[in-house]
Amino acid sequence: MQTVFHDAQRAHDPKNFLTSGVRKPNPEQPARIDALMGAVTRLGHEVVTPADHGLGPVAAIHTAEYISFLRRIHGMWSAIDGASEEVVPNIHPGRQEASYPASAVGLAGYHMADTACPISADTFGSAYWSAQTALTGADLVLGGARHAYALSRPPGHHAFSDLAGGFCFFNNSAIAAQAALAAGRRPAILDVDLHHGNGTQGIFYARGDVLTVSIHADPAGFYPFFWGHAQERGTGAGLGANLNLPLPRGTSDDGFVAGLEPGLQRVTDFGADFLVVALGLDPFEGDPLAGLGVTTPGFARIAEAIAGLGLPTLIVQEGGYLCPELGANLESFLGGFEAAHR
Template structure:
C-alpha cells in the first residue's frame, strides 16, 4: 500500500490545553508522527510526498474568510501582542453570530469552538500540508489504487466549515471526499475515531451526495458532547444521509463490529464507489482518552471487515495519541486491509 506524508506537518507544536481549570500541554504532539510512520512502514507502506494541489480543494469545503484567518491570524495577532507564542481564544461567539469583525480578538473567538486549537507561527504550514496529504491519498485512489493511507496531522474531523475545535483546523476527510466526488466518485465517509466526527457531519448535513457515518462513544458521556446522537440523520436534501452509531464508553470489539456491520450495510445501500475512513486509533484500550477497549488485534479485524466491502478505501489519519501501542495499532489496521 502507498502512504502519503509531508514532514511540514510537524511544524504545529501546540503547548496550550485547558483541562479542569488548569493549563496543560496539548496532547497532539508532533512525536505522534514518528510512531505513525513506524506503523505504516511495518505494514509495508511506501511513503510518498504529496503534490501541492493549491487552495481550491480546501475552498470547496471551507470558507475563504476562515482559510484567510488560519493563514494570517498568528502574524496579525503577534503584531498587536508582545511575545505572543500561540493564539488562543479568550471569548467565543454565541451561535453563528450576526457580525464578523475585523478585530483579531473577535475573529479568534468566532473561528474556535474551544481552546484546544492554539495557533503558532508553524500551524498554517502544518494544517495546509495535512490537507494536501489527504488530497494526495485521494489522488492515489483516482489513479487506480485499491487502498491508500494519508498520514494527516493535525487531524480534521472536528473542524466545521469555518470553525476549529478538538485539535482540528481543516477537515481533511471532508476535503478528500469532496475531491473524490468532483472527480467522479460517490464517496461515503466512515469515521471510526472514538470521538464523533461532528465537523464532518456539520459540513455534509444538508447534502445527499456524500454519506457520513460515525461510530463513536455516546456524546452523552464523551467529547464532543453536543453532537453525535443517533437521532441526528441530516436535514433537507441530506435527511437520511447521516448515520450516527453511538456506543457505551468501554465498548470492546464485539460491540464495535456489530456497529460496523450496520455502517457498512448503509454504505452499500448508498451505492458508494469509495470509502474515506476517518481513521482514529484512539478507540484502543491504552489510548489516553480511555473511550473504548479495542485491542491492537481488534484494529486488524475492523480493517478486514471494511476491506470485505470490496470498495477502494482511503484512510485519513485522525486521532490516536501517544502511548506504546500507537504504531502497532496502525500496522495492525493497515495489515488487515489486505
Template sequence: MKAVYTELHRSHDPQFFLVRGVVQRTTEQPERADRLLAGLKAGKHELVAPTVFGQGPRARIHSPEYLGFLAEAWEAWSALGNAGPEMIANIHPVRHAATYPTHIVGRLGWHTADTAAPIGPGTFAAACAATDVATTAAQLVMDGEDATYALCRPPGHHAYRDMAGGFCFFNNSAIAAAHLRQRHERVVILDVDVHHGNGTQGIFYEQSDVFTVSIHADPTSYYPYVWGYAHERGAGPGLGTNLNIPLPIGTGDDGYMASLGVAKKAIDAFAPGALVVALGLDASEHDPLAGLAVTTAGFRRIGAAIARLGLPTVFVQEGGYLSDILGANLTSVLAGFEEAR
C-alpha cells in the same frame, strides 16, 4: 498500500490543552507522527511525498473568511504586542445575532469551536500540508490505486466549514471526499475515531452526495458532548445521509464489530463509488483519552471489515494519541485491510 507523508507537520507543535479546568500539554504532538511512521515501517508501506495542490481543495470545503483568517492569524496576533505564545480565544460568540468581527481576537473566537485548537507560528503551514497529503492520497486512488493511507497531522474531523476545534483546523477527510467526488457520484466517509466527527457531519449535513457515518463513544459523557447523537440524520436534501452510532464507554472488540455491521448495511444501501475512512486509533484500550477499549487484534478485524465494503479506499489519519501501542495499532488495521482484500 502506499502511504503519503510529509515532515512539514512538525511546524505545528501545540502546547496548550485545557482539561476540566487544568492546563496541560496537548497529546496532539509531533511525536505522534513518529510513532505512526514506525507502524508504517513495520507494515512495509511505501512512503510517498504529497503533491502541492494549493488552495483549491481547501476552498471546496472551507469558507473564504475562514481560509483568510487562518492565513493571516499568526501575523495579526503577533502584532498585538501583548499576546501569548499561542492563539487561544477568550470569546466564543456562538453567532446569535452576531456581526462578523474585524479584530483578530474576535475573529479567533468566531472561528474556533473550543480551546483545543491552539494556533502557533507554524500551524497554518502544517495544516495546509495535511490537506495536500489527504488530496494526494485521494488522487492516487483516482489514478488506480486500490487503497492509500494519508498520514495527516494536524487531524481534521472536528473542523467545520469555518471553525477549528478539537486539535483540527482543515477537515482532511472532507477534503479527500470532495476530491473523490470529481470522479464518483456518491462518496461515503466512515469515521472510526473514538470522538464523533462533528465537523465532517456539519459540512455535509445538508448534502445528499456524501454519506457520513461515525462510530464513537457516547457523547453524553465524552467529547464533543453536543453533537454525535443517533437522532442527527441530516437535513434538507441530506436527510438520511448522516448516521451516528454512539457506543457505551468501554465498548470492546465485539461491540465495535457489531456497530461496523450496522454501518456496512447502511453504506451498501447508499451504493457509493468510493470510501474515505477517518482513521482514529484512539478507540484503543491504551489511548490516554480512554473512551473505548479496542485491542490491537480488534483493529485488525476493523481493517478487514472495511476491506469487505469493496470500495476504493482512502484512509485519512485522525486521532490516536501518545501511547506505546499507537504504531502497532496502525500496522494492525492496515494489515487487516490488505489481508481481506
C-alpha cells in the same frame, strides 16, 4: 499500500490545551508521526510526497474567510501586547446573527470552537500539507490503487467549514471526499475515531451527495457533547445521509465490530463507490484520551470488516495519541485491511 506524508506536517507543535478547566500538555504532538511512520516502515509501504493541489480543493470545503483567518491570525495575535505565544480563544459568540469581528481576540472566538486547537506561526503550513496529503491519497485511489493511507497530521474531522476545533484545522477527510465527488465518484466517509466527527457531519449535513457515518463514544458525556447523537440524520437534501452510531463508554472489540455493522450496511445502501475511512486509533483501551476499550488485535478486526465492503478506499489519519502501542495499533489496522482487501 502506499503512504502519503509531507515533512512540513511536523512543524505544528501545540503546547497546551484546556480540559475540565485545567491546562495540560497538548497530546496532538509531532512525535505521533514517528510512531505512525514506524508502523508504515514495518509494513513495507512506499512513502509518497504529496503534490501541491493549491487552495482550490480546500476552499471547496472551507470558506475563504476561514482560510484567510488561519493564514493571518497568528500575526495579528502576536501584535497584542502581552498575548500568549499561541492563539487560544477566550470568548465565543452565539453565532446566530453575530457580526463578523475585526479584532484578533474576536476572530479567534468566532473561528475556534474550543481551546484544544491552539494556533502558532507554523499551524497553517502544517494544516495545508495535511490536506494536500489527503488529496494526494485520493488521487492514488482515483487513479486505480485499491487503497492508500494518508498520514494527515494535524487531524481534521472536528473542523467545520469555518471553525477549528479538537486539534483540527482543515477537514482532510471531507476535502478528500469532495475531490472524489468532483471526479465523478459517489463517496462515503466512515469515521471510526473515538470522538464523533462533528465537523464532517456539519459540512455535509444538508447535502445528500456524500454519506457520513460515525461510530464513536456516546457524546452524552463525552467530547464533542453537542453532536453525534443517534437522532441526527441530516436535514433538507441531506436527510438520511448522516448516520451516528454512539457506543457506551468502555466498549471493546466485539461491541465495536457489532456496532459498526449498520454503518457498513448504510455505505452499501448508499451505493458508494469510493470510501474514505477517517481512522482514529484513540478507541484503543490505553489511549491517553481513554473512552473505549478496543485492543491492538481489535483494530485488525475492524479493518477486516471495513475491507469486506470491497470498495476503493482512502484511509485518512485522524486521532490516536502517544502511548507505547500507537504504532502497533496502526500496523494492526493497516495490516488487517491489506490482508482482507486484495
